[in-house]
Amino acid sequence: xxxxxxxxxxxxxxxxxxxxxxxxxxxxxxxxxxxxxxxxxxxxxxxxxxxxxxxxxxxxxxxxxxxxxxxxxxxxxxxxxxxxxxxxxxxxxxxxxxxxxxxxxxxxxxxxxxxxxx
Amino acid sequence: xxxxxxxxxxxxxxxxxxxxxxxxxxxxxxxxxxxxxxxxxxxxxxxxxxxxxxxxxxxxxxxxxxxxxxxxxxxxxxxxxxxxxxxxxxxxxxxxxxxxxxxxxxxxxxxxxxxxx
Numbered sequence: 614x615x616x617x618x619x620x621x622x623x624x625x626x627x628x629x630x631x632x633x634x635x636x637x638x639x640x641x642x643x644x645x646x647x648x649x650x651x652x653x654x655x656x657x658x659x660x661x662x663x664x665x666x667x668x669x670x671x672x673x674x675x676x677x678x679x680x681x682x683x684x685x686x687x688x689x690x691x692x693x694x695x696x697x698x699x700x701x702x703x704x705x706x707x708x709x710x711x712x713x714x715x716x717x718x719x720x721x722x723x724x725x726x727x728x729x730x731x
Numbered sequence: 732x733x734x735x736x737x738x739x740x741x742x743x744x745x746x747x748x749x750x751x752x753x754x755x756x757x758x759x760x761x762x763x764x765x766x767x768x769x770x771x772x773x774x775x776x777x778x779x780x781x782x783x784x785x786x787x788x789x790x791x792x793x794x795x796x797x798x799x800x801x802x803x804x805x806x807x808x809x810x811x812x813x814x815x816x817x818x819x820x821x822x823x824x825x826x827x828x829x830x831x832x833x834x835x836x837x838x839x840x841x842x843x844x845x846x847x848x
Contacts, residue, residue, distance in 0.1 A: 648836060656769075656822060658839035704774060708836075717828055718765055719837060721774045 615640045617707050619722035626695045627730050633680075634690045634725045636705030644710035647681070647688045648719070653701040661703070664688065666710070692727075700729045734758055735827045737840025745848055746817060752810045752843045754825030760805035761827035765837065766798075769822040778823075781808050815847045 616639045626632035638647070649661040664672045664681050671679050676693045692699055705722040734757040742750055754764055763782050767775040779795075781787040781802035789795045797819075799811040808827075812819050822844050826837040 646836075655841075656824075656844075657841050658775075658824065658826075660836050663836055702772075717763070717837070718777055718780060719775075719826075723774045724772075726772070 615642075615645075615707050615709070615720045617705055617720050617722040619705055619725050621725045622723070623726045623728070625728040625730055626692070628695055628697060630695055631691060631693045632695055632727065634692075634703055634705075634727070636688045636690070636722055638686050638688065638705070638707050638720075638722075640686070640707065642709060646708045646710060647679075648706040648708070649677070649679070649688075649690045650704045650706060650721075651699075651701045652704065652724075653698075658704075662690065695729050697729050697731060700727055702726050735761075735825065735838045735840040737825055737843055739843060740841060741844045741846075743846045743848065744815065747814055748847075750812045750815055750845060752812075752823055752825075752845075754808045754810070754827065754840050756806050756827045756838070759827075759829050761808070761829060762805065763828045764802055764808040765826045765828070766800060766808075766810050767824045767826070769824060769842075771822075775824060778810075812845065815845070817847045820845055820847045 618637045645666045647664045651659045651661050662674045662677050678691045680689045702724045704724050706719045736755045738753045766778045769775050778793045779787045779789045781800045783802050783805050787800035802808040824842040826839045828837050
């Protein structure tokens with residue numbers, strides 16, 4: 614079974630600074646997807662960024678980027694120029710790359726609560 | 732982008748009541764829907780997976796008679812919490828997936844906050 618570990622329950626960052634959230638996972642598969650989701654106090658799940666395991670290039674979405682280390686099974690999220698609106702719970706998630714829709718369930722990490730200090 | 736609507740967003744009811752939560756995909760056919768439960772400051776826990784036209788697959792430890800899931804159409808799945816008790820109070824979130832979109836992420840509803848008095 615796949616597992617996702619987020620070892621930082623809480624993190625804080627000064628506004629405009631950079632912060633990195635850690636995520637490691639365990640899988641025996643070679644093809645899969647990794648995601649970072651943001652859950653603000655409204656509790657809506659917002660997709661921040663995703664990475665296909667077969668791609669060596671790290672994904673980037675504006676101020677958000679990942680450091681994907683496939684051999685080390687590490688998938689960290691870097692937030693640059695942090696903004697107050699970035700404050701939220703961040704979840705790392707794993708999903709198998711399979712054709713069966715029902716098998717594409719997400720496995721979530723325990724989450725990291727990010728606080729942005731003004 | 733794809734939109735998933737979940738209703739109601741918040742429900743308060745008395746113990747013993749059955750509560751139905753709807754999850755609708757508004758602009759795509761959701762062949763698979765997932766139901767999650769989330770306790771405060773915790774992660775999402777998958778409860779069950781439902782495929783259109785077939786019985787839901789429940790995760791270990793989830794009572795299928797307590798949490799009834801119906802996925803009768805490609806745009807609607809429902810979760811009914813039967814004879815709800817205070818311990819069923821939680822945040823429930825659905826997500827939807829389209830079979831052909833193997834490389835697309837799931838799309839989440841906004842969640843339902845269930846409070847049982």
